[in-house]
Amino acid sequence: YIEATSPTGNQTYETNKSEFVFGRSGKAHIKVDDSGISREHFKVKYENNALYIMDLNSLNGVSIDGYKIKPMEYI
Numbered sequence: 001y002i003e004a005t006s007p008t009g010n011q012t013y014e015t016n017k018s019e020f021v022f023g024r025s026g027k028a029h030i031k032v033d034d035s036g037i038s039r040e041h042f043k044v045k046y047e048n049n050a051l052y053i054m055d056l057n058s059l060n061g062v063s064i065d066g067y068k069i070k071p072m073e074y075i
Helices: none
Strands: 002-006 009-013 019-023 042-047 050-055
Antiparallel strands (some): 002 009, 042 050
């Protein structure tokens, strides 16, 4: 399960993919109905028992524990 927090609240999603995209677009693997989220906002990858996140050059960016991550780089 994945839990995402946005200004509109928390949402929980279930997925069995090792790589998926969050966004408002129908192309996103996990569709988030929030106007603060870009069509393809960020990508999550699960590899070698670790999660990696990449901001897909979203308008509002992606923050983890208050730290804004650089776009287009996995952390």
